[in-house]
Amino acid sequence: MLTLTSEIRTPYHRMRAGAKLAALCAATVALFVMDSIAAMALASAAVAGLYLVPGMRFARAGLGLLKPVWFFVALVLLWHGLTGDLQLGTVIALRLIAAVALANLVTMTSRFDDLVEVVMWGLSPLKRLGVRTAPLGFAIVLVVRFIPVMLDKARLLIDAWRARSPRRPGWQVALPITLVAVDDAEHVAEALRARGGFDMD
Amino acid sequence: MERQFTLIALFAALIAVLGLVPKFTLASGIPITAQGMGIMLCGTVLGARRGALAVLLFLGLVALGLPLLAGGRGGLGVFAGPTVGFLIGFPIAAFVTGWIMERMRGAPVFPAAIIAAVIGGILVLYIPGILGMVAMLELSVTQATLSMAPFIPGDLIKAGLAAALTAALYKARPSSVLSRA
Numbered sequence: 320m321l322t323l324t325s326e327i328r329t330p331y332h333r334m335r336a337g338a339k340l341a342a343l344c345a346a347t348v349a350l351f352v353m354d355s356i357a358a359m360a361l362a363s364a365a366v367a368g369l370y371l372v373p374g375m376r377f378a379r380a381g382l383g384l385l386k387p388v389w390f391f392v393a394l395v396l397l398w399h400g401l402t403g404d405l406q407l408g409t410v411i412a413l414r415l416i417a418a419v420a421l422a423n424l425v426t427m428t429s430r431f432d433d434l435v436e437v438v439m440w441g442l443s444p445l446k447r448l449g450v451r452t453a454p455l456g457f458a459i460v461l462v463v464r465f466i467p468v469m470l471d472k473a474r475l476l477i478d479a480w481r482a483r484s485p486r487r488p489g490w491q492v493a494l495p496i497t498l499v500a501v502d503d504a505e506h507v508a509e510a511l512r513a514r515g516g517f518d519m520d
Numbered sequence: 521m522e523r524q525f526t527l528i529a530l531f532a533a534l535i536a537v538l539g540l541v542p543k544f545t546l547a548s549g550i551p552i553t554a555q556g557m558g559i560m561l562c563g564t565v566l567g568a569r570r571g572a573l574a575v576l577l578f579l580g581l582v583a584l585g586l587p588l589l590a591g592g593r594g595g596l597g598v599f600a601g602p603t604v605g606f607l608i609g610f611p612i613a614a615f616v617t618g619w620i621m622e623r624m625r626g627a628p629v630f631p632a633a634i635i636a637a638v639i640g641g642i643l644v645l646y647i648p649g650i651l652g653m654v655a656m657l658e659l660s661v662t663q664a665t666l667s668m669a670p671f672i673p674g675d676l677i678k679a680g681l682a683a684a685l686t687a688a689l690y691k692a693r694p695s696s697v698l699s700r701a
Contacts, residue, residue, distance in 0.1 A: 321586075321587065322584075322585045322586055322587075323585045323586070323587055323594055323595045324585055343596065347600060384595070384597060385597075387591065387593055387598075387601070387603075388601060388602075391601070391602045391603075391657065394657065394667055395657045395658075395659070398657075398659050398663045398667075399658075399659075407658065411656075411657055411658050415601065415602065415656065415657070418600040418601075419597040419598075419600045419601045420597070421600070422595065422596035422597040422599065422600040423595055423596065423597035425595075425596055426585045426594075426595030426596050426597060427595075429585065431584055431585055431586070434584045434585060435584060438580070438584070454525065458525070458528070458529050458532075458577055459577075459580070459581065459584075461526065461529040461530075461533075462529050462530075462532045462533045462536075462577060462578070462581060463581070463586070465529065465530055465533040466533045466536050466537065466588070469530075469533050469534065469537045470537050470540060473537055473541055477541070490554075490681045493538070493554060493557070493681065493685055494685055494688050494689070496534070496537065496538075496541075497534065497561065497685060497689060498689070498692060498693065500530045500531070500533070500534045500537075501527070501530070501689065501693050501696040502693075503526075503530060504523065504526040504527045504529070504530040504696070505523065505526075505696070507526045507529075507530075508522040508523040508525070508526040508527075511522040511525075511526070512522050516521070516522055
């Protein structure tokens with residue numbers, strides 16, 4: 320299953336997911352409290368350092384994940400430059416990069432299953448109130464299983480379109496994709512009912 | 521009950537798939553992805569509560585590290601970035617879209633869906649989206665709104681398509697359109 324977890328082994332991979340998430344929360348709050356350019360530059364350097372510990376390949380992968388941020392960095396510098404407060408703009412831009420990079424670091428070094436476990440653990444107090452949390456785990460499994468299946472069917476439909484029309488596939492292909500999704504939902508629901516449905520735990 | 525559950529799960533998957541199929545580019549050069557349409561569809565087809573649940577499930581998986589946002593984005597980083605307002609707005613938009621859809625049960629599907637998709641999927645979505653940008657980037661509301669304005673024509677097209685899709689789905693599989701159940 321394709322997740323954003325990096326295959327490059329880092330010392331962070333061994334840390335517990337819950338601990339990393341807690342540290343991320345604290346660090347992000349700290350980032351948003353800082354407002355001097357010196358503090359922000361220091362924080363950014365520290366984040367860069369964290370990425371360089373496992374090596375250049377890992378750091379470059381991390382840089383790749385930051386691609387969507389550059390547009391907003393440019394936007395911030397532009398707007399704050401126009402209003403004459405480029406220093407504030409730089410602080411905000413650095414904070415943005417650092418916060419996103421830190422969050423990405425947790426994602427890159429935590430396995431999907433471990434993160435799901437943390438979520439289920441976090442929801443466990445609800446079990447005492449009588450709320451059933453098991454269906455959520457099953458829902459996650461279902462979505463994860465169905466995305467590649469649906470993608471394959473979507474690609475088949477797009478190919479079928481291309482075989483019949485010289486034009487590029489347009490929005491009309493979304494209807495059969497949706498129909499396929501609805502029909503699959505019906506089949507899975509039937510399979511669930513055949514196995515006893517939801518009242519089995 | 522099982523069908524509602526599987527429909528929620530599969531619409532969550534649908535939002536992902538609509539983000540992964542190729543984007544279109546408007547004449548102005550702004551890329552539009554079909555993902556926003558997926559959010560609207562959750563509302564118009566599944567209704568308020570289940571539509572919002574599907575979107576929340578989708579967002580949960582993005583947070584867990586799956587690259588399901590348009591462009592293969594995902595992970596916790598997107599929640600730390602300037603578009604977090606839009607991410608928070610997604611389930612709210614689906615809820616309002618569904619709520620309007622359910623209230624307009626007496627009207628034919630297409631007009632109800634397009635009104636629901638425009639109000640829920642655009643107006644209600646952009647409010648937290650722009651506020652998020654204001655908070656994260658320390659821009660004024662005007663600056664943030666101007667930055668997002670080029671995307672609105674694409675979103676209007678998406679709302680129309682979502683409405684057309686919902687109407688077609690209602691003809692083909694009426695029992696699956698839970699908002700009309």
